[in-house]
Amino acid sequence: MAESPSSGGRAGFGSRLVAATEARGRLCAGIDPHPSLLRDWGLGADVAGVETFTRICVEAFAGTVALVKPQVAFYEAFGSKGFAILERALSDLSDGGALTLADAKRGDIGSTMAAYADAWLSGGSPLAVDAVTVSPYLGFGSLEPALSLAEETGRGVFVLAATSNPEGRSVQGAMLDRDGRAVELAQDIVDRAAQRNAPHVAAGEPSGPVGVVVGATLERAPRLDDLAGPILMPGVGAQGAGPADVDRLAGDCRRLALPNISRGILRHGPDADALAAAVARAAGEYPA
Amino acid sequence: MAESPSSGGRAGFGSRLVAATEARGRLCAGIDPHPSLLRDWGLGADVAGVETFTRICVEAFAGTVALVKPQVAFYEAFGSKGFAILERALSDLSDGGALTLADAKRGDIGSTMAAYADAWLSGGSPLAVDAVTVSPYLGFGSLEPALSLAEETGRGVFVLAATSNPEGRSVQGAMLDRDGRAVELAQDIVDRAAQRNAPHVAAGEPSGPVGVVVGATLERAPRLDDLAGPILMPGVGAQGAGPADVDRLAGDCRRLALPNISRGILRHGPDADALAAAVARAAGEYPA
Numbered sequence: 001m002a003e004s005p006s007s008g009g010r011a012g013f014g015s016r017l018v019a020a021t022e023a024r025g026r027l028c029a030g031i032d033p034h035p036s037l038l039r040d041w042g043l044g045a046d047v048a049g050v051e052t053f054t055r056i057c058v059e060a061f062a063g064t065v066a067l068v069k070p071q072v073a074f075y076e077a078f079g080s081k082g083f084a085i086l087e088r089a090l091s092d093l094s095d096g097g098a099l100t101l102a103d104a105k106r107g108d109i110g111s112t113m114a115a116y117a118d119a120w121l122s123g124g125s126p127l128a129v130d131a132v133t134v135s136p137y138l139g140f141g142s143l144e145p146a147l148s149l150a151e152e153t154g155r156g157v158f159v160l161a162a163t164s165n166p167e168g169r170s171v172q173g174a175m176l177d178r179d180g181r182a183v184e185l186a187q188d189i190v191d192r193a194a195q196r197n198a199p200h201v202a203a204g205e206p207s208g209p210v211g212v213v214v215g216a217t218l219e220r221a222p223r224l225d226d227l228a229g230p231i232l233m234p235g236v237g238a239q240g241a242g243p244a245d246v247d248r249l250a251g252d253c254r255r256l257a258l259p260n261i262s263r264g265i266l267r268h269g270p271d272a273d274a275l276a277a278a279v280a281r282a283a284g285e286y287p288a
Numbered sequence: 289m290a291e292s293p294s295s296g297g298r299a300g301f302g303s304r305l306v307a308a309t310e311a312r313g314r315l316c317a318g319i320d321p322h323p324s325l326l327r328d329w330g331l332g333a334d335v336a337g338v339e340t341f342t343r344i345c346v347e348a349f350a351g352t353v354a355l356v357k358p359q360v361a362f363y364e365a366f367g368s369k370g371f372a373i374l375e376r377a378l379s380d381l382s383d384g385g386a387l388t389l390a391d392a393k394r395g396d397i398g399s400t401m402a403a404y405a406d407a408w409l410s411g412g413s414p415l416a417v418d419a420v421t422v423s424p425y426l427g428f429g430s431l432e433p434a435l436s437l438a439e440e441t442g443r444g445v446f447v448l449a450a451t452s453n454p455e456g457r458s459v460q461g462a463m464l465d466r467d468g469r470a471v472e473l474a475q476d477i478v479d480r481a482a483q484r485n486a487p488h489v490a491a492g493e494p495s496g497p498v499g500v501v502v503g504a505t506l507e508r509a510p511r512l513d514d515l516a517g518p519i520l521m522p523g524v525g526a527q528g529a530g531p532a533d534v535d536r537l538a539g540d541c542r543r544l545a546l547p548n549i550s551r552g553i554l555r556h557g558p559d560a561d562a563l564a565a566a567v568a569r570a571a572g573e574y575p576a
Contacts, residue, residue, distance in 0.1 A: 073403035073404045078407075080368045105394070126366070126367030135393075138423075138451050138459070142455045167426065167427025188458070
């Protein structure tokens with residue numbers, strides 16, 4: 001495993017991620033305790049229900065999946081008590097050998113972005129994860145405090161680029177003038193991530209630390225050939241996309257494409273064994 | 289005070305906000321416990337420091353300012369313990385008569401956006417505020433769960449439109465095709481907010497519940513004439529903008545322009561009396 005010169009001795013996120021997918025496949029399993037799933041599992045749509053749901057998911061996923069993605073909003077809905085559940089889950093997932101990705105979609109500027117980076121990407125934080133999703137509405141450059149801290153601490157960042165929801169086009173499909181050439185916003189985000197990854201790959205890492213989010217349900221995705229970073233692909237499973245869509249959109253970058261399934265797996269709960277079997281089956285569909 | 293037909297008997301956010309600014313001026317005071325300010329106040333950059341900083345701000349602002357805006361990132365940096373401090377502050381601010389605005393910049397799709405809406409805009413949540421900032425990178429339409437819940441519960445939403453940081457242009461200045469006409473993304477966000485506010489104003493409310501964020505330091509802002517909703521204007525004070533900038537950018541919408549000062553006031557702490565005097569002075573510069 002190549003060691004990043006910039007992560008203080010610890011291997012960089014790209015190296016750790018590729019090692020994890022080689023051992024466990026490329027699946028990213030979601031933990032989304034939303035009210036309807038809690039009800040389906042016979043749990044209350046309350047703090048106790050979220051806690052039980054999360055514990056079962058952690059049991060089923062921690063030892064088997066490369067990357068586990070809790071959806072932060074479902075914890076935030078219960079305030080500090082919800083965050084306490086998330087903190088414990090993140091720690092237990094790491095203990096089980098899974099990498100953790102907080103789906104937080106944070107984005108801000110200056111010292112505020114630095115505080116979000118501290119929350120998710122600094123080793124001393126109770127919410128520390130291996131990677132976090134961020135939103136670039138304030139400009140890709142506004143994310144710099146998170147990108148820098150991720151490099152320093154051997155962690156990663158996934159930047160929203162082209163999301164799978166139909167409303168996303170009204171923003172992500174807007175056109176920018178770049179040196180006199182028209183470029184789609186989603187493509188510009190991918191290209192800036194690629195620039196940020198280039199020195200890492202030049203230094204011998206198998207992937208840079210800056211990933212992008214690209215919906216697996218899209219007919220047409222941005223060009224990803226030069227990204228040299230991971231591609232998180234939601235929309236697989238219940239939302240209709242499958243291995244063929246992931247292959248088609250990722251092309252030659254298939255090795256770094258991480259299909260994300262949430263509902264398609266979670267509907268097999270609350271039985272922990274059934275859930276573990278479902279996630280192992282799904283992981284098998286996306287080998288390294 | 290006009291009563292919104294859609295907010296279950298409670299007055300709508302627009303009505304409550306205008307009443308608050310008429311009583312206390314249009315100032316929005318920030319609570320940003322960032323590490324350098326904590327040090328300046330002689331406090332530790334830790335949970336105890338954030339708690340003391342927040343308590344002093346709440347004492348100085350709750351009884352005097354129309355709108356108080358805690359910056360969520362600085363609480364999130366301390367995980368569940370940070371959120372517990374924020375919960376108490378929000379409750380104390382409301383008890384003192386200030387409206388609360390959580391600067392969270394949340395944005396997601398579907399049931400996830402609904403969970404963020406629940407966190408900040410449902411009455412039963414420990415994090416319930418009068419309004420929250422949201423980010424439209426996934427499309428203005430993706431924010432619908434928050435807009436609907438805000439209407440239902442008499443709360444508000446401020447959508448990022450044109451931010452003051454230079455990197456913001458690389459996204460917010462992108463061009464959209466709207467019925468064959470080229471429109472800037474930031475303008476499109478303002479126009480969609482205006483559409484969402486129109487029925488409220490038609491029903492007699494002095495402002496709709498959907499605000500926008502427009503940097504007071506911008507040379508050129510989107511047209512705001514038809515918004516009929518509040519305009520949060522960061523960049524005033526330490527960042528260099530003042531009453532003349534607010535007036536120039538807001539034009540005829542001046543009555544709904546809410547200048548946001550954070551550092552310019554917070555540098556007067558930790559003495560609670562000096563802080564209260566500074567915030568009262570600043571509020572006086574922006575009368576209703």
